[in-house]
Amino acid sequence: xxxxxxxxxxxxxxxxxxxxxxxxxxxxxxxxxxxxxxxxxxxxxxxxxxxxxxxxxxxxxxxxxxxxxxxxxxxxxxxxxxxxxxxxxxxxxxxxxxxxxxxxxxxxxxxxxxxxxxxxxxxxxxxxxxxxxxxxxxxxxxxxxxxxxxxxxxxxxxxxxxxxxxxxxxxxxxxxxxxxxxxxxxxxxxxxxxxxxxxxxxxxxxxxxxxxxxxxxxxxxxxxxxxxxxxxxxxxxxxxxxxxxxxxxxxxxxxxxxxxxxxxxxxxxxxxxxxxxxxxxxxxxxxxxxxxxxxxxxxxxxxxxxxxxxxxxxxxxxxxxxxxxxxxxxxxxxxxxxxxxxxxxxxxxxxxxxxxxxxxxxxxxxxxxxxxxxxxxxxxxxxxxxxxxxxxxxxxxxxxxxxxxxxxxxxxxxxxxxxxxxxxxxxxxxxxxxxxxxxxxxxxxxxxxxxxxxxxxxxxxxxxxxxxxxxxxxxxxxxxxxxxxxxxxxxxxxxxxxxxxxxxxxxxxxxxxxxxxxxxxxxxxxxxxxxxxxxxxxxxxxxxxxxxxxxxxxxxxxxxxxxxxxxxxxxxxxxxxxxxxxxxxxxxxxxxxxxxxxxxxxxxxxxxxxxxxxxxxxxxxxxxxxxxxxxxxxxxxxxxxxxxxxxxxxxxxxxxxxxxxxxxxxxxxxxxxxxxxxxxxxxxxxxxxxxxxx
Numbered sequence: 098x099x100x101x102x103x104x105x106x107x108x109x110x111x112x113x114x115x116x117x118x119x120x121x122x123x124x125x126x127x128x129x130x131x132x133x134x135x136x137x138x139x140x141x142x143x144x145x146x147x148x149x150x151x152x153x154x155x156x157x158x159x160x161x162x163x164x165x166x167x168x169x170x171x172x173x174x175x176x177x178x179x180x181x182x183x184x185x186x187x188x189x190x191x192x193x194x195x196x197x198x199x200x201x202x203x204x205x206x207x208x209x210x211x212x213x214x215x216x217x218x219x220x221x222x223x224x225x226x227x228x229x230x231x232x233x234x235x236x237x238x239x240x241x242x243x244x245x246x247x248x249x250x251x252x253x254x255x256x257x258x259x260x261x262x263x264x265x266x267x268x269x270x271x272x273x274x275x276x277x278x279x280x281x282x283x284x285x286x287x288x289x290x291x292x293x294x295x296x297x298x299x300x301x302x303x304x305x306x307x308x309x310x311x312x313x314x315x316x317x318x319x320x321x322x323x324x325x326x327x328x329x330x331x332x333x334x335x336x337x338x339x340x341x342x343x344x345x346x347x348x349x350x351x352x353x354x355x356x357x358x359x360x361x362x363x364x365x366x367x368x369x370x371x372x373x374x375x376x377x378x379x380x381x382x383x384x385x386x387x388x389x390x391x392x393x394x395x396x397x398x399x400x401x402x403x404x405x406x407x408x409x410x411x412x413x414x415x416x417x418x419x420x421x422x423x424x425x426x427x428x429x430x431x432x433x434x435x436x437x438x439x440x441x442x443x444x445x446x447x448x449x450x451x452x453x454x455x456x457x458x459x460x461x462x463x464x465x466x467x468x469x470x471x472x473x474x475x476x477x478x479x480x481x482x483x484x485x486x487x488x489x490x491x492x493x494x495x496x497x498x499x500x501x502x503x504x505x506x507x508x509x510x511x512x513x514x515x516x517x518x519x520x521x522x523x524x525x526x527x528x529x530x531x532x533x534x535x536x537x538x539x540x541x542x543x544x545x546x547x548x549x550x551x552x553x554x555x556x557x558x559x560x561x562x563x564x565x566x567x568x569x570x571x572x573x574x575x576x577x578x579x580x581x582x583x584x585x586x587x588x589x590x591x592x593x594x595x596x597x598x599x600x601x602x603x604x605x606x607x608x609x610x611x612x613x614x615x616x617x618x619x620x621x622x623x624x625x626x627x628x629x630x631x632x633x634x635x636x637x638x639x640x641x642x643x644x645x646x647x648x649x650x651x652x653x654x655x656x657x658x659x660x661x662x663x664x665x666x667x668x669x670x671x672x673x674x675x676x677x678x679x680x681x682x683x684x685x686x687x688x689x690x691x692x693x694x695x696x697x698x699x700x701x702x703x704x705x706x707x708x709x710x711x712x713x714x715x716x717x718x719x720x721x722x723x724x725x726x727x728x729x730x731x732x733x734x735x736x737x738x739x740x741x742x743x744x745x746x747x748x749x750x751x752x753x754x755x756x757x758x759x760x761x762x763x764x765x766x767x768x769x770x771x772x773x774x775x776x777x778x779x780x781x782x783x784x785x786x787x788x789x790x791x
Contacts, residue, residue, distance in 0.1 A: 340711060340762040345392050347714065347728075348755050351746065352389075352397055354726025355381055361408055367727025368744035376417045379409060384425045384752030387432040387781055391769070392759055406441055411449050414471040419456045419464055420488040424779040425748060427453070427495045431502070432781035443502060450499045450508055457511040461539030462518060464489055464511075483533040483542050489515050491555035493563050494777045501786065516563070519556075520573050527587055528580030529604070530556060545606040549585065550614030550662075555778040557581050558623050562775045565630060568788035582624070582636060590639070594669035598649060599642035602665070611665040618647040618659075618689035619778075622696035626771065629700050637700075644697050647690045648709050649675060654734040657716030658684045677735060685730045686721065686746065688753035688780065695761040699771060710761045717754075753780035 133141070351365075359365040359372035363380035366373055382401050389398040427449050434442040449470070456464040456475040465475040466484045477484065493512040500509035524531060524541035531541040532552040549557060560578035564571055589601045591611060601617050603610045624640035650659040653675050662681035666673050691710050698706040720740050721728045728750060732741030757780060760769065774782040 337762055337764050340707075340714075341759060343714060344755055344759040344762065345394065347718065347722075347758075348388065348392055348394065348751060349397075350722065351727050351751055351755075352385070352394075354723065355746070355751075356397075356400075357726065361404060364748060365727050365746045366744045367723040367725070367729050367746055368742055370725065373745070376422065377413065377415055378411070378417070378422075378426060379404065380425060381746075381748040381751060383409075383429045384748040384779065386429055387436055388751055388756040388759075390433065390436050391756060402439070402441070405445065409445060411445075411452050411470050414469065416467045416469050416476075418488075419453060419466055419468055419475075420492060422449070422453065422468075422470075423492040423495050424777055424781075425752065427499070428777045428779050428781035428783070429752070431495060431498050431783060432777075434502070435782070435784055446499060447503055450496065454507065454511065457514075459536045461536055462511075462514050463534055463536045463539050464492075464515065465536055477536055482537055483535050485552040486519075486530055486532055486534055486541075487552050487555045489534060490519060491559050491778050493559055494566055494775065494783055497563070497566065498783050516574070520577060526604070527584035528577065528582070529584040529588065530581075546604070547584075547588070548603040548614075549589065549601050549617045549620060550603065550612075551616055554614075554616050554619060557585075558619055558778055561623055561627050562777075565626075565775050566783065566785055568786050569630070570789065578627070579632070582627075585620075586639065591665070591667065593665050593674040594667050595671050596649075596674040598646045598665065598674050599639070600646050600663075600665045601643065611667055612662060613646075613665065614662050615647075615650065615659050615687050616689055618643070618650075618693055620693070621647065622693035625693075625696045625700050629771065640693075640697065644693050644706070647693060651690065651709075651713055651716070655737045656684075656720045656731075656734045656740055657712060658720060658731070658734045659687075659690060660734050661685065661687075682733045682735055683731065683743070684721070684734050686717070686728060686750040686754055688749055688757055691754055691757045691761060692780070695757045696771075698761055699766065707761060710758055714758055749779060756780050 136144075354367050354370070355365045358367075358370045359381065361379050361382065362372035363375045363377065364373045365381060382404060386398065386401055386405075389395075389401065427446055430442045430446040430449065433439065434446065452470040452473065453468055455473050456466075456468045458475065459465055463484060465477050466488055467478065468475045493516060496508040496512035500506050518539055519530070519534070522534075522539075522541060524544050526547055529547040530553060531544050532546055532548065533542045534540070535542045547553075557578065560574050560581065564574040564578065567574075569575075585601060588604050588609075590599060591602055591609070592599050600611070600613045601620065603612055621640040621644040624636040624643075628634060628637040628640070647659070650663050651657055654660065654677075660677045660682050661684065662678070664676040664678065666676055691713060694706045694710045697703070698710075717728060720737065721731055721742075723729055723742070727746050730743040730745050730747065732743055734740065769776075769782050773785055775785055776782050
């Protein structure tokens, strides 16, 4: 039985002493929203159109004002005058400094002009190309105390969060929220910055980077320039000597800005003439050391070595990424030790290597991704207990070499144990491996997704290179490599429907995705290296086809620069083999294609690979070179009028891209002979060990 309804109640009207009616703020916001929703679609569309029109008029007015403003700047700050290439034979000998007041005598090797003053660094001489203009800015002065003594000057700090090497969109799924709350949270999500390691994307709040300092928070970045010079750059002679000098010029131009505005810091921001920090360990400087030595830039090398000796310290309370620190810093130090014989670099490498070892103290022996090199602690990312497969299987060359030099087996034992565990793990698909591995269980996670792009790429590269490094004695590594290449050919290799371009796609739960990261362009060079060392000849056929595809990823873009990711059309549609989605149009100055061009030229001597590399260098000079020094990654390779500079020069542009271009153009096959050296995944050469006596 239901109880009788209650009829006794009291009604009250509440008012304030000043006769103001009560009004809840949240209710008022909701009422406004309801009123907006109650408008007809035509009314809402008309209001939005008027707002958009007003915004467009405001932007056009701002643009015209900016053009008038920039027209008043000093022309000498806006133009870079090049006088042509110096016809000097290549070489790796240091350049003797001329006596004071005398002109330098002709020498064999790179032409190094002494600076005329503390701010007058060497300007590159090369192709008469057009560079990004420097916009006028108002910045608060920041004294860069770490700059070289000869070039200390005012500069800018910047936010320390590394820009994205974006490969994928971040997806958030939320349910059960009010309509207004969803819009507010979506706006907050858009404002989050992103950091990444060679393709893996993570949210900034989860990164292991130090927070920005007070000076960095005060720094004001200018707007990026939106257009380039209209004239076509003049062509230059294309002989081997000229091309080598053009690479040196490019390096000097990049180094000039790093030296002035980012000395001792991780990465240069060439547009704003400032820097960003990732680990606070001079990442670009150390990554570039062996490149300077190989290019014969001994004066720049000596100054950088002095910084390593006096300023570089690993006794810092900072979290670093095990993989990135190993391939860039540990690999760079070991490479410099072998090239120069300087004990300083080995001592620094031993110090760093010992500080990275806590990463291996996990239940499974699969290392954590992050290490605090000052506290001696390690941990996975805050959002997962997984490590990516490339992170844990692409550190072996460096740790094995450290044990080989120090006679301390702990480094090699820890790195080899990871490979032994991965070798026998279930969950592979004809040699292909999932992208993630759990540091607690030691098992693959997120199974069913297979790629040679981000998060897995260098696993396959290091299978072959460890086998070569150890004198071709470790059969498990060779077995895993050969099985993986057969899996790639069976499951991932396809051809486009029209142009018959061969590419490597991805497999997701038995569904093929015709998507190929630029990172995958390392594979042709690796395949060719295997064939050079006696592996099946059909690997070279695939290498030739994939190199052509990587070349087309550059050639078919309006800027001549490859996008970060390309999709391929399996249907027979004329002229539409390569498809680039808007989110994938950025170029980060990556090295993988020129890396493969270097290997292919070394083994085939086909001049077309040099010509393709030369085209890439010219495109870098035309669309990414900043007039005041440095090169910048760009947002849109399909818009030559406005490529959208990102104001970031990755350390691997100096450590890898320019190094491989120089080696590609060199006529000396003994310059880092591929029978004597193996390159780590950051292009740092390490020696191949002699085979043990039989």
